[in-house]
Amino acid sequence: MNTSIRRAERRWGEGVIKFWLYSCAAISIITTIAIISLLIVESLGFFDEVSPAEFFFGTRWVPLLEPSSFGILPLLWGTMQITVMGAIFAIPLGLASAIYLSEYASDRVRSWVKPILELLAGIPTVVYGYFALTFVTPMLRKVIPDIQVFNALSAGIVVGIMILPMIATLSDNALRAVPVSLRQAAYALGATSFEVTTRVVVPAGLSGVMASFLLAISRAIGETMAVTLAAGQTPNLSFSPLESIQTMTAYIVQVSLGDTPSGGIAYQTLFAVAMMLFVITLLINIVSQMILSRFREVYE
Amino acid sequence: MAFGSKEEHLNLQKRHRKARLFKLLCAAVTWSSVLLLAVLLFQVCVAGISWIDWQFISSFPSRFPDRAGIKAALVGTMWLIILVALISIPIGVSSALYLEEFAGKGRIAKIIEVNIANLGGVPSIVYGILGLAIFVRFFALERSLISGALTMSLLILPTIIIASREAIIAVPQSMRAAAYSLGATKWQTTWHHVLPASFPGIMTGIILSLSRAIGETAPLIMIGAMTFVAFLPQGPMDSFTALPIQIYNWVSRPQQEFHELAAAGIVVLLLVLLLMNATAIYIRSKTERRLK
Numbered sequence: 001m002n003t004s005i006r007r008a009e010r011r012w013g014e015g016v017i018k019f020w021l022y023s024c025a026a027i028s029i030i031t032t033i034a035i036i037s038l039l040i041v042e043s044l045g046f047f048d049e050v051s052p053a054e055f056f057f058g059t060r061w062v063p064l065l066e067p068s069s070f071g072i073l074p075l076l077w078g079t080m081q082i083t084v085m086g087a088i089f090a091i092p093l094g095l096a097s098a099i100y101l102s103e104y105a106s107d108r109v110r111s112w113v114k115p116i117l118e119l120l121a122g123i124p125t126v127v128y129g130y131f132a133l134t135f136v137t138p139m140l141r142k143v144i145p146d147i148q149v150f151n152a153l154s155a156g157i158v159v160g161i162m163i164l165p166m167i168a169t170l171s172d173n174a175l176r177a178v179p180v181s182l183r184q185a186a187y188a189l190g191a192t193s194f195e196v197t198t199r200v201v202v203p204a205g206l207s208g209v210m211a212s213f214l215l216a217i218s219r220a221i222g223e224t225m226a227v228t229l230a231a232g233q234t235p236n237l238s239f240s241p242l243e244s245i246q247t248m249t250a251y252i253v254q255v256s257l258g259d260t261p262s263g264g265i266a267y268q269t270l271f272a273v274a275m276m277l278f279v280i281t282l283l284i285n286i287v288s289q290m291i292l293s294r295f296r297e298v299y300e
Numbered sequence: 301m302a303f304g305s306k307e308e309h310l311n312l313q314k315r316h317r318k319a320r321l322f323k324l325l326c327a328a329v330t331w332s333s334v335l336l337l338a339v340l341l342f343q344v345c346v347a348g349i350s351w352i353d354w355q356f357i358s359s360f361p362s363r364f365p366d367r368a369g370i371k372a373a374l375v376g377t378m379w380l381i382i383l384v385a386l387i388s389i390p391i392g393v394s395s396a397l398y399l400e401e402f403a404g405k406g407r408i409a410k411i412i413e414v415n416i417a418n419l420g421g422v423p424s425i426v427y428g429i430l431g432l433a434i435f436v437r438f439f440a441l442e443r444s445l446i447s448g449a450l451t452m453s454l455l456i457l458p459t460i461i462i463a464s465r466e467a468i469i470a471v472p473q474s475m476r477a478a479a480y481s482l483g484a485t486k487w488q489t490t491w492h493h494v495l496p497a498s499f500p501g502i503m504t505g506i507i508l509s510l511s512r513a514i515g516e517t518a519p520l521i522m523i524g525a526m527t528f529v530a531f532l533p534q535g536p537m538d539s540f541t542a543l544p545i546q547i548y549n550w551v552s553r554p555q556q557e558f559h560e561l562a563a564a565g566i567v568v569l570l571l572v573l574l575l576m577n578a579t580a581i582y583i584r585s586k587t588e589r590r591l592k
Binding site: 011013014017018020021022024025026027028030032034035038039042066093096097098099100101104105115116117119120122123124125126127129130131133134135161164165168188192193194195197215218220222223224225229249251252256257270271274277278282283284285286289 | 313315316318319321322323325326327329330333334336337341343344347390391392394397398399402411412414415416417418419421422423424425426427428429430431432433441450454458461467485486487508511514515516517518521522524544547548551552559562563566570573574577581587
């Protein structure tokens with residue numbers, strides 16, 4: 001009798017606990033809904049006043065001064081410039097490091113270098129901003145005297161340095177997942193280590209390697225502090241990496257540093273730009289997940 | 301080209317040379333990347349170390365570099381971390397427990413899982429905008445510690461959940477089976493057996509996530525953490541500043557002295573992060589040994 005009552009109590013308590021756990025897990029769904037609906041609602045308010053054609057195809061971004069103009073292309077261009085430069089720098093070097101770690105390095109070297117790379121991936125981005133301003137830019141100035149104090153090149157290089165450890169560690173994981181038997185088969189056929197790596201291991205781990213590139217690129221697009229500090233605040237459609245530019249993220253920071261009144265057009269531009277940023281990074285992340293799940297070679 | 305011929309021999313030599321060159325290249329790239337970062341960190345230390353003294357730790361920010369310090373920033377960061385831990389740890393670990401132990405393999409669990417993976421890839425500044433619109437404006441929490449802590453908690457929740465799930469998955473199924481066979485309910489099994497067994501792994505994940513929160517700058521700037529604060533916050537509703545914000549503020553000034561102050565701030569920040577990472581690695585290595 002007594003035990004059955006206690007069992008019923010226990011079951012009741014289980015229900016409460018399960019509900020609590022469920023609510024916690026639901027917070028992540030609520031967060032997503034909040035982000036998406038917030039961005040949509042506020043962007044719609046923005047598009048009441050600015051035509052989508054002007055926003056997506058306009059080539060001047062002057063939101064805070066009269067006469068104002070709301071073409072996002074300069075910001076998009078700025079972000080793209082930094083991302084491409086970062087990727088050009090980090091992808092070959094990151095992949096080479098990953099190949100070294102997974103194919104050549106001894107276990108001892110690997111057990112030292114990998115944690116160091118992971119640690120580096122955790123350095124706050126504001127620190128990279130400091131590197132760009134006090135180290136990379138002065139060095140670039142020695143080589144290219146007429147480079148501006150704030151310039152896209154220095155920001156691109158620093159973003160590259162920032163995403164390099166991420167590419168190296170994630171690609172290393174992907175390459176290590178390729179079974180040893182594949183390598184042994186290739187060596188048995190007389191292939192050199194270069195041929196084994198480039199024709200067997202990297203193609204076999206390609207889905208993971210590509211996913212690491214995409215994740216790094218998406219991180220570079222969303223990167224804020226280093227870019228804000230190093231690249232400046234000048235929306236610019238210029239092709240020269242020596243000039244100051246402004247990225248989408250840097251614009252958001254610029255507006256929020258000033259005291260923006262809620263509800264004005266300047267406040268709403270935040271959400272339109274953030275929407276753009278959110279959609280781009282989300283698309284890249286989804287593509288990277290698709291590559292991982294669709295094209296993953298499954299080995300026993 | 302015949303087998304064993306002279307051309308074949310030369311060709312083989314060429315291929316081997318190429319392989320050696322490739323190996324050398326990969327090694328050089330790896331080591332120079334590590335070296336580059338070592339140089340950068342060394343340079344920060346050199347620039348900042350002479351500024352670090354008790355005066356630097358115990359002073360409020362100032363217009364005069366030699367009187368400026370990080371007292372407010374350090375205390376603000378500590379407040380922030382404690383609040384973020386209080387909010388995000390229970391929610392994150394509960395979510396992971398739900399997904400691993402209670403949700404089964406149904407559709408809702410799958411949706412939540414995909415959703416968490418995608419949330420992890422959202423740029424931190426977007427969380428900042430969310431915090432600004434929801435916590436600062438809508439709930440009228442103003443530019444306070446609690447707004448910052450709630451925003452940061454949302455930001456690191458995906459990482460905590462993913463890390464906790466990995467730790468929970470690693471708990472052997474036989475442990476659960478043993479508990480069930482003795483008549484334990486699902487929650488008793490989870491609370492008394494699964495959670496303690498996965499605790500070290502969860503702790504490691506939490507520490508690493510919190511160390512990410514310490515370094516994040518953009519979301520705090522978005523919600524408007526003040527950059528000039530000459531008082532210490534007394535409670536969660538007070539306005540505040542934090543270490544990375546103070547560093548940003550100093551880096552963005554043109555004078556050399558402030559850059560050196562920033563370097564000093566960075567050294568302190570990196571020391572805090574290193575300490576937390578070392579703790580995580582220590583916990584991991586200790587438990588690995590125990591499982592062997």
